[in-house]
Amino acid sequence: MSYIITKAESVNKALDSAVPLREPLKIHEAMRYSLLAGGKRVRPVLCIAACELVGGDESTAMPAACAVEMIHTMSLIHDDLPCMDNDDLRRGKPTNHKVFGEDVAVLAGDALLSFAFEHLALATSSDVVSPVRVVRAIGELAKAIGTEGLVAGQVVDISSEGLDLNDVGLEHLEYIHLHKTAALLEASAVLGAIVGGGSDDEIERLRKFARCIGLLFQVVDDILDVTKSSKELGKTAGKDLIADKLTYPKIMGLEKSREFAEKLNKEARDQLLGFDSDKAAPLLALANYIAYRQN
Amino acid sequence: MSYIITKAESVNKALDSAVPLREPLKIHEAMRYSLLAGGKRVRPVLCIAACELVGGDESTAMPAACAVEMIHTMSLIHDDLPCMDNDDLRRGKPTNHKVFGEDVAVLAGDALLSFAFEHLALATSSDVVSPVRVVRAIGELAKAIGTEGLVAGQVVDISSEGLDLNDVGLEHLEYIHLHKTAALLEASAVLGAIVGGGSDDEIERLRKFARCIGLLFQVVDDILDVTKSSKELGKTAGKDLIADKLTYPKIMGLEKSREFAEKLNKEARDQLLGFDSDKAAPLLALANYIAYRQN
Numbered sequence: 406m407s408y409i410i411t412k413a414e415s416v417n418k419a420l421d422s423a424v425p426l427r428e429p430l431k432i433h434e435a436m437r438y439s440l441l442a443g444g445k446r447v448r449p450v451l452c453i454a455a456c457e458l459v460g461g462d463e464s465t466a467m468p469a470a471c472a473v474e475m476i477h478t479m480s481l482i483h484d485d486l487p488c489m490d491n492d493d494l495r496r497g498k499p500t501n502h503k504v505f506g507e508d509v510a511v512l513a514g515d516a517l518l519s520f521a522f523e524h525l526a527l528a529t530s531s532d533v534v535s536p537v538r539v540v541r542a543i544g545e546l547a548k549a550i551g552t553e554g555l556v557a558g559q560v561v562d563i564s565s566e567g568l569d570l571n572d573v574g575l576e577h578l579e580y581i582h583l584h585k586t587a588a589l590l591e592a593s594a595v596l597g598a599i600v601g602g603g604s605d606d607e608i609e610r611l612r613k614f615a616r617c618i619g620l621l622f623q624v625v626d627d628i629l630d631v632t633k634s635s636k637e638l639g640k641t642a643g644k645d646l647i648a649d650k651l652t653y654p655k656i657m658g659l660e661k662s663r664e665f666a667e668k669l670n671k672e673a674r675d676q677l678l679g680f681d682s683d684k685a686a687p688l689l690a691l692a693n694y695i696a697y698r699q700n
Numbered sequence: 701m702s703y704i705i706t707k708a709e710s711v712n713k714a715l716d717s718a719v720p721l722r723e724p725l726k727i728h729e730a731m732r733y734s735l736l737a738g739g740k741r742v743r744p745v746l747c748i749a750a751c752e753l754v755g756g757d758e759s760t761a762m763p764a765a766c767a768v769e770m771i772h773t774m775s776l777i778h779d780d781l782p783c784m785d786n787d788d789l790r791r792g793k794p795t796n797h798k799v800f801g802e803d804v805a806v807l808a809g810d811a812l813l814s815f816a817f818e819h820l821a822l823a824t825s826s827d828v829v830s831p832v833r834v835v836r837a838i839g840e841l842a843k844a845i846g847t848e849g850l851v852a853g854q855v856v857d858i859s860s861e862g863l864d865l866n867d868v869g870l871e872h873l874e875y876i877h878l879h880k881t882a883a884l885l886e887a888s889a890v891l892g893a894i895v896g897g898g899s900d901d902e903i904e905r906l907r908k909f910a911r912c913i914g915l916l917f918q919v920v921d922d923i924l925d926v927t928k929s930s931k932e933l934g935k936t937a938g939k940d941l942i943a944d945k946l947t948y949p950k951i952m953g954l955e956k957s958r959e960f961a962e963k964l965n966k967e968a969r970d971q972l973l974g975f976d977s978d979k980a981a982p983l984l985a986l987a988n989y990i991a992y993r994q995n
Contacts, residue, residue, distance in 0.1 A: 432847050512854055522842045552811050560727045
């Protein structure tokens with residue numbers, strides 16, 4: 406775990422300098438408010454760990470790591486909007502639009518979205534990473550956001566509200582999670598491996614690893630929602646049941662959900678077998694952390 | 701003018717194939733609704749003309765040309781939102797959120813924003829354009845969108861509403877236009893020149909050209925608003941006066957505004973002096989079209 410914490414701290418510092426407070430003040434305040442609001446920094450740490458696994462340095466991966474966190478933050482800001490999920494709180498703080506207004510929240514998301522590409526394109530060291538790899542990384546990041554990624558997941562999620570469980574099945578639920586959660590985790594690992602100089606085979610194994618832990622994360626989240634109290638979770642337990650949200654326990658039952666989580670964790674770990682086991686340790690820890698967390 | 705019309709038709713075809721109708725249907729319908737809603741295609745035509753001016757082909761510039769139009773469309777969709785300018789009509793058609801809902805409109809904008817980068821990165825011919833140039837183009841495009849471009853212009857524009865004319869001056873008005881209008885025109889010309897293989901000097905001259913016509917466009921717009929009838933304009937005349945919007949005639953008077961327009965047109969044309977005059981003809985026509993249009 407100390408690897409994850411150390412890297413997360415480096416990421417926080419890098420994000421702080423990547424988006425300094427400058428004119429126009431309001432928009433930069435809004436961007437920084439959500440970008441520096443804490444969070445586990447799972448995506449950037451995954452990006453850095455993937456880069457190091459294939460032989461690259463933390464500094465080489467840092468612009469890509471910051472870029473994926475900017476995208477994650479953008480998606481939270483836009484998803485929280487009144488016209489979307491209409492959330493007032495995020496990580497215990499008022500959501501972006503509650504503090505800065507809806508107009509600025511939309512624009513802060515747009516600015517983070519474009520700045521992610523700017524940062525990836527211009528801050529990645531051209532001495533270490535060839536421009537061919539930077540272009541490839543940009544293509545991967547873009548795919549994870551648009552209608553093959555986050556946007557696809559959110560639009561299908563929105564249009565699923567109120568649907569009968571008989572109308573939609575496991576495949577539908579998996580589509581949403583693969584796009585809303587796994588796509589950006591996948592891009593995080595893939596970007597790290599690309600800028601780190603990984604081979605095509607290494608890149609694809611890290612892609613599969615990240616996809617597995619993306620689904621794993623969601624399955625565990627759904628299980629915790631029905632098995633833990635609100636106090637243990639630090640948020641409202643049973644929220645998904647009340648909101649009539651599609652969850653794994655609801656579709657396949659609790660026992661089968663647990664088996665599925667175990668299967669995903671094993672599949673994820675299997676992708677790391679070909680790598681040096683010392684170097685793969687941080688990613689292994691990340692998978693186990695996701696699988697066995699209690700809140 | 702036939703150059704502009706011919707190129708605009710090529711752009712329309714390219715946009716139609718770049719964003720095909722596919723699953724999830726709703727989001728692609730929303731993207732296509734606004735992207736293919738017509739419009740003069742000034743930005744993509746400028747991009748292609750700049751590319752051809754420095755010796756490149758239309759096909760080389762087409763992905764960049766489509767990308768700048770995607771960004772322009774995204775900015776219109778988000779600016780029209782109820783929380784922003786709250787517009788019901790755009791080019792005589794209901795705005796995106798009126799047809800698809802606010803949630804889908806936000807997501808359609810996000811998807812167009814990320815797809816612009818994906819398309820620029822992956823569809824630009826790597827046989828013709830070096831990856832170094834593609835990365836540079838991506839950086840330029842991103843800057844034109846974020847807090848040094850469109851977003852900066854929109855956020856300052858929003859916070860200027862209701863301000864007294866004595867509080868803000870010409871500089872303030874110019875800041876808004878340079879960011880809201882000129883930045884993306886600038887990027888359009890610069891991207892064309894970059895992918896077309898232009899020298900740094902050529903790229904910078906085309907940047908200045910585009911910045912001048914960006915301001916010119918706005919000055920002429922403001923003049924037409926006070927001098928033409930609604931019938932001549934095809935939209936409500938005097939709208940800016942009623943809405944108490946900042947305009948050039950309001951700040952410097954009508955005569956000085958006309959002189960300023962003439963000065964900007966000359967400055968724009970001066971940037972083209974070093975180029976082959978036959979090849980520069982389309983850009984010259986574009987500048988004159990903007991300067992002398994009657995609606």
